[in-house]
Amino acid sequence: MAAESPTTDAVAAAAAEPVPGAPKPDPILVADGVQRRFGGIKAVDVDHLEVQRGAITALIGPNGAGKTTLFNLLTGFDRAEHGTWSFDGRPIAGKSGATVARAGMVRTFQLTKALSRLTVLQNMLLASPRHPGERFWLSWLPFTWRAHEKAAEAKALEILERFKLDTKKDDFAGSLSGGQRKLLEMARALMTDPTMIMLDEPMAGVNPALVQSLLDHVRALREEGMTVLFVEHDMHAVRHVSDWVVVMAEGRVVAEGPPSSVMHDPAVVDAYLGAHHDTDLGDDALLDPAVLARLAREEEDR
């Protein structure tokens, strides 16, 4: 099944040629020659990558393929040795995470230990852009920061309501379930009104009963006109929500295409089989109850 009610931008993405580095009809993010080494390992070595505006793009690949490193580089949380990239026509290579976020490209972060000790609402307020307390001269004007705080809190509560987390606003973030944490990560990112949102494994640690709701939230972002790029290991989620899939292996983009076909690409099968012989590439036949029962028995016997 393809993503439900795709936008025209998402439909345009599906028309792109399914080859690594494929040009997109209306790219919002364009990266060239991006390289990052750790010691002797080339963690990222991406020749060319374009992300279609208004579409949901999944970034997949086996462990150690370089997905997180590429995320970190593009969003200004790590420095590339080589490469250029632009967002919405603006060069942003080498810019700080804060500058990239202000340009409209925002990533989610997994809830750290420190953030777990704050309440849900405090987490939201920390994500609020340009907190006046961070700017020395404004911190001397109490009316300025009070007005800012009031507006930020109203916005935070509105977003929390959308994610059905408003009743949890005073709970410690650490007390949330896996799925609720993922919703909070998404909610935090929305505090900055992004044009493009980059989700780091939105389905990791989520109870299967909540997966559908999370997928609906991801689709809703696209319906609002946002561009979504997400790293994910859950291939069923990738199949069901993405308009386009980019596959990385050993730092490179080895395949791209619509979710229905890319999983059958020999380069993808090779990349996964090289790393894991038991990787589920999202084949829906695996949803057959008999197959699932067999996998569960095999897991128990391990």
Ligand SMILES: Nc1ncnc2c1ncn2[C@@H]1O[C@H](COP(=O)(O)OP(=O)(O)OP(=O)(O)O)[C@@H](O)[C@H]1O
């Ligand atoms: N800070 C670091 N120091 C040294 N090596 C690193 C560092 N970060 C990543 N690496 C290495 O770079 C390569 C790519 O790692 P990365 O975490 O980007 O892969 P990934 O595709 O996100 O993997 P996963 O799916 O397991 O999260 C791996 O070989 C990893 O060990």
